[in-house]
Amino acid sequence: MNFWKKVMKLNRRWIFLLIALAVFIPFLKPLRLPLSITKPAKDVFDAVESIPPEGPPLLIATDYAPSTAPELDPMLYALLRHCFVTKRRVMLLALYPQGAGMAQAGLDFILPEFPDVKSGEDYVFLGYQPGVQAVVMSLGEDVRLAFPTDAYGVSLDSLPMMEHVRNYDDIALVVDLAGSSIPITWVIYAVARYGQRLGVGVTAVSAAQYYPYLNSGQFIGMLGGLKGAAEYEILIQQKGYTEARQIATIGMDSQSIAHLVILALIIIGNIAFFASKSHKKKGTSSK
């Protein structure tokens, strides 16, 4: 077997090892690779900035499961930090069964940094409700239709923050963090029907499918994958809002190096493919 054929049949364990090293080494020795801020990420940041402090709340929908948490959790943390530092109010809900756990875990991670932030006054966690379309539509009529109480069983009518919040008219912005196609439901029912402003945070693999909504203005902005989360972290740090550890920015080094390794593998695979093909041709013609 010639050299290029051996390269083509490289044992996959070597590839796994290369990827593992590409992911681990940047964690041990951060490279601090440059990161440019894209317009869709800046637009989400600006939309949150445009909400008056202690005014109408930002609604964050955590429509994702733990499988996509490494990309979407940093977005949730950055958004919560941004809002809590700047005294902006937050509502959280989940249309995805495991999303309630993600929201709760996100709050537990961020709240220790903000001892003054109180449930019912600065944020309200509504929990999970089944029936995606029905819930998104009912929020347009009255939040209490779908969520008569918050996740902890407290009536919304007794929460100071919810006193003036009835429907989308009283919600400044919705940001849907999703690892599924739920953002499309928000577009159909919340944006098209009620004119709600919507931003999204999605996984890198699904970001491509949402560009038409971004271009049409149905999304005011988009955070795409870990890079989107890292951009948001940088934006809130540039404003001097936080000095907290930027987990997405740290993770970007690993992701970038892993991407480069995959690119190198693709290029080597193709060189080997053409080299072995020409070797085969030469062998056939010499016979």
Next chain:
Amino acid sequence: MRRQIPLILTFLTGIAIFIAFFIPHKPFNEVQDILLDWAIIIAGFALLLGIHSLLRKHITHIKKKDGGWGYSLILTFFFVGVFTVGIFSAIQYKGYSLTPGSLLYFVYDYMVIPLSATMFALLAFFIASAAYRAFRARRLNATLLLIAAVVVMLGRVPIMENAFFNFLSRFSDWFMFIPQMAAKRGILIGVALGAFAMSLRIILGIERTYLQ
């Protein structure tokens, strides 16, 4: 009557929601509110139906000792376990089972999150291996896909700040916003037309497979 009543209900609710979408005023919005309330309750029962279907399938597997019945046993065991823990936590914390400190929260935080994240993380290894073996410039279409993928990936990976990488980054953005989006928009319009046609067929009772 077993077929007619569901068809009539589908027609009436479909038309009511359709009208309320375009005329969001009394009495249509009130009818819509009632229907939405019902839809949320029905969605809750649909979850129960899903659980019943899942357990029935896997318990049958276990009883018949079909191939892979061990996995069905693990699934059933953990389903019952987590369900019991969830009910226990809900009783303990008066309705909200995911209260920090509850047993369900512990299961979620220390089992569900790490296991799901691990499963998804394994994808990186398999994608790398598959890309190495399958991403070959065998034909023109494959070559175009390969070039696009390499350029977009390089554009998205910030290695250094220089004119070449800035160009790649701008090209990658252009690629995502123009050719990629045009193709995606075409697919989406096709899907939307299909969904519209299917919705009409369901509302008008032409499409009845959901009744089976």
